[in-house]
Amino acid sequence: MSRSGTGAGHRARTPPRMLEVQQVLELSPHMRRIRLGGRELDGFPAGRDGAHIKVFLPRPGQAQPVLPEPGANGPVWPPPEQRPVTRTYSVRRYDPDTGLLDVDFVLHDDGIASAWARQARPGDRMGIAGPGGPDPMLGQASFYLLAGDLSALPAIGALLEKLPSSAHGQALIQVPDSADVQPLDHPEGVAVSWLHCRDPVLGGRRLAAWVERLEWPVAPCSAWVAGERSAVVAIRDHLRTVRGFDRRNLYAIPYWRAALSEEAFHEERHRIMDELAADAPRQPDRGEHG
Numbered sequence: 696m697s698r699s700g701t702g703a704g705h706r707a708r709t710p711p712r713m714l715e716v717q718q719v720l721e722l723s724p725h726m727r728r729i730r731l732g733g734r735e736l737d738g739f740p741a742g743r744d745g746a747h748i749k750v751f752l753p754r755p756g757q758a759q760p761v762l763p764e765p766g767a768n769g770p771v772w773p774p775p776e777q778r779p780v781t782r783t784y785s786v787r788r789y790d791p792d793t794g795l796l797d798v799d800f801v802l803h804d805d806g807i808a809s810a811w812a813r814q815a816r817p818g819d820r821m822g823i824a825g826p827g828g829p830d831p832m833l834g835q836a837s838f839y840l841l842a843g844d845l846s847a848l849p850a851i852g853a854l855l856e857k858l859p860s861s862a863h864g865q866a867l868i869q870v871p872d873s874a875d876v877q878p879l880d881h882p883e884g885v886a887v888s889w890l891h892c893r894d895p896v897l898g899g900r901r902l903a904a905w906v907e908r909l910e911w912p913v914a915p916c917s918a919w920v921a922g923e924r925s926a927v928v929a930i931r932d933h934l935r936t937v938r939g940f941d942r943r944n945l946y947a948i949p950y951w952r953a954a955l956s957e958e959a960f961h962e963e964r965h966r967i968m969d970e971l972a973a974d975a976p977r978q979p980d981r982g983e984h985g
């Protein structure tokens with residue numbers, strides 16, 4: 696099998712880990728928890744719940760994904776026709792004591808990762824790399840907004856669990872159906888509201904309208920927004936232009952785009968992320984988010 700190297704500019708990184716499905720839990724009609732474990736999970740960093748990971752799935756006809764092998768200049772990937780299908784997911788929970796990692800997959804109508812999760816059973820294998828993303832994901836604030844759709848629910852659930860018990864804020868989560876509502880641990884001062892809508896784009900519009908109506912306290916605020924592209928961009932634009940947020944207190948990442956696969960959306964997602972990163976930091980005025 697011919698393998699290609701990563702070339703110049705390679706940074707030493709932990710190579711992808713091959714993990715094994717230990718358990719599959721039905722969380723709701725549209726979400727399955729895949730509980731992963733295995734020897735290669737040793738050394739996975741604790742305390743990164745909510746961060747993103749790359750997942751590597753088998754191509755059609757493969758029993759398990761083909762992961763890169765270690766080479767002198769970094770990981771050496773298999774030829775393109777054998778490379779694994781790559782997607783981005785979130786660490787819902789990693790427990791170093793039990794050595795188990797939970798990844799929650801949205802079950803939607805169409806998609807390689809969704810189809811894989813729908814059929815996953817104990818013993819199946821999946822690769823992961825990471826975790827990555829900002830650490831911590833939320834800066835310190837007096838008021839937190841967490842908003843997103845079902846794809847963002849795993850990260851929102853993890854972030855709510857990590858907030859200090861004295862935290863104040865609001866989480867708003869759009870799910871297809873009332874049966875997709877999950878019990879979440881959250882500080883008493885953080886209200887959790889659910890919006891039900893089967894059409895994710897229409898649901899995203901409602902999510903954005905809800906954020907526009909939110910009454911902000913006069914206090915340092917932090918906002919975390921993820922989900923379908925149109926909603927995330929609409930909320931991001933509102934928070935930046937009307938509420939004065941900038942990249943220091945706003946995480947706004949489009950996780951997916953209606954009618955596009957992750958590969959097809961990849962470049963646009965990075966352009967949208969760069970737009971936020973290019974924001975010139977501004978000094979917050981007192982009550983700028985009010």
Ligand SMILES: Cc1cc2nc3c(=O)[nH]c(=O)nc-3n(C[C@H](O)[C@H](O)[C@H](O)COP(=O)(O)OP(=O)(O)OC[C@H]3O[C@@H](n4cnc5c(N)ncnc54)[C@H](O)[C@@H]3O)c2cc1C
Pocket residue numbers: 747782783784785786798799800801802803804805806807808809810845846847849850895948949950951952953954955956957958
């Ligand atoms: C940082 C980050 C973290 C993420 N964390 C999670 C997570 O924890 N759990 C999770 O489920 N997703 C998560 N996502 C979203 C996930 O990566 C995408 O939904 C991905 O496209 C799913 O791959 P797929 O193979 O199922 O569908 P693809 O092959 O990528 O897409 C096929 C079709 O399905 C549609 N589609 C894709 N996702 C959805 C969806 N959620 N609902 C309805 N239609 C969809 C596409 O528009 C396309 O038409 C995350 C994304 C990012 C960037």
